[in-house]
Amino acid sequence: MINRIDCTPNRIGFDYGNQTVAKEKKAWQTRRALFSNLAMLAAAGSWSGASASSYPNRSLRLIVPGAAGGAPDLLCRVMGSALASALGQAVVIDNRPGAGGIAGTLEMVRAAPDGYTLGYANVGTLAINRALYGQLPYDPDRQLAPVAMTGFVQNALVVRNELPILTVGHLISYLKKNPRKVTMASAGNGTTSHLSGELFKSMTGTSMLHVPYRGSSAAIQDLIGGRVDVMFDNLSSICPFIESDRVRGLAVTGARRSPLLPHLPTVREAGVSGYESVAWGGIVVPAGTRTDIINVLNGEFTAMMSNAGVRESLTRLSLEPASGPTDVLFELAKRETPVWASLVRRANVQID
Structure with missing residues (x-):
């Protein structure tokens, strides 16, 4: 049972009125990253080493297809620290942002299949990108x-405080009375922030004018400032602003309530039957990597996700940890790819 976690950026003297959203988010991410690393050090050594074989006998590289400071980067730094403790070798984080994760994924597939290069892959690189890009x-x-598999990250449905909306039901009624008059911000075209909103519109028969941003920070700033009305955003980005009452949270997008915001219902609970939209991620290696090495790594990540200290650190970063056999990640991608492809077609999503 996970206790409710306080994710307010700073309870002591943090002046929201004189800070930009980008600074708020950066400061919060720095503090929680520090906390996560400290928790990880405390948790280190609580499970056994990988194998009696010679692997690994040098440092490993973990490619993150995103910028430093983003949610995937913070998650991978926690997991990399834990893996290094378990294997007795350094794990170097290699950030490769660009093109919706394509740049980092290309770096993964070009690496030698020797077990020393790992990559973080997610719903975007394994499923959504297939529909967004022609080739x-x-x-x-x-x-x-x-x-x-490493876990799932939910989004939250939020509105600006001045909008007279208190529940998901209120929002649906308001949208139907005011078609195309409500603006929906997102972290960018084709992101789960965007597609969560498109799924909501499709399932409720409503319309909103999509306003894509290049990342969530600017979108949140405009939501707080009243320049846009509604947003679906990753909990790692939006949680502090819900907790500080800078925006109003209505629901979370997963099948179950989030331990970060247990007072918020799911969109499904709030009346949209069958609705679910979550980001997920896991670890991959270049094809051709030896099966015994993959099994060693799977065992370590499985043990990692069962460790209380690691789980707490990841949960604070909005990840709901998960694990399973090696093929679970690709089975999930195979199952969800046609779902996202159908949504991309219906919503006519275009990449900038």
Whole structure:
């Protein structure tokens, strides 16, 4: 049972009125990253080493297809620290942002399949990008091999405080009375922030004018400032602003309530039957990596996700930890790819 976690940026003397949203988010991320690393050090050594074999005998590289400071980066730094403690070798984080995760994924598929290069893959790089781009420069099914599922990240449905909306039901009624008059911000075209909103519109028969941003910070700033009305955003970004009452949270997008915001219902609970939209991620290696090495790594990530200290650190970063056999990650991608593809077509999502 996970206790409710306080994710307010700073309870002591944090002046929201004189700070930009970007600074708020950066400061909060710095503090929680520090906390996570400290918790990780405390948790280190609580499970056994990987194998009696010679692997690994040098440092490993973990490629993150995103910028430093973003949610995938923070999650991978926690997992990298834990993996380093378990294997007795350094794990170097290699950030490769660009093109919706394509740049980092290309770096993964081009790496030697020797077990010393791992990559973080998610719903975007393994599923959504197949629908967004006419021709991907990589084939995840042939050029990557799954190692482990690591978990799920929910979005939250939020509105600006001045909007007279208190519940999801109120929002649906308001949208139907005011078609195309409500603006919906997102972190960018084709992101789960965007597609969560498109799924909501599709399932409720409502319309909102999509306003894409290049990342969530500017979108949140405009939501707080009243320049846009509604947003679906990753909990790692929006949680502090819900907790500080800078925006009003209505619901979370997963099948179950989030331990970060247990007072918020799911969109499904709030009346949209069958609604679910979550980001998920896991670890991959280049295709051709030896099966015994993959099994060693899967065992370590499985043990990691069962460790109380690691789980707490990841939960504070909005991840709901998960694990399973090596093929779970690609099975999930295979199951969800047609769902996202259908939504992308119906919503006519275009990449900038």
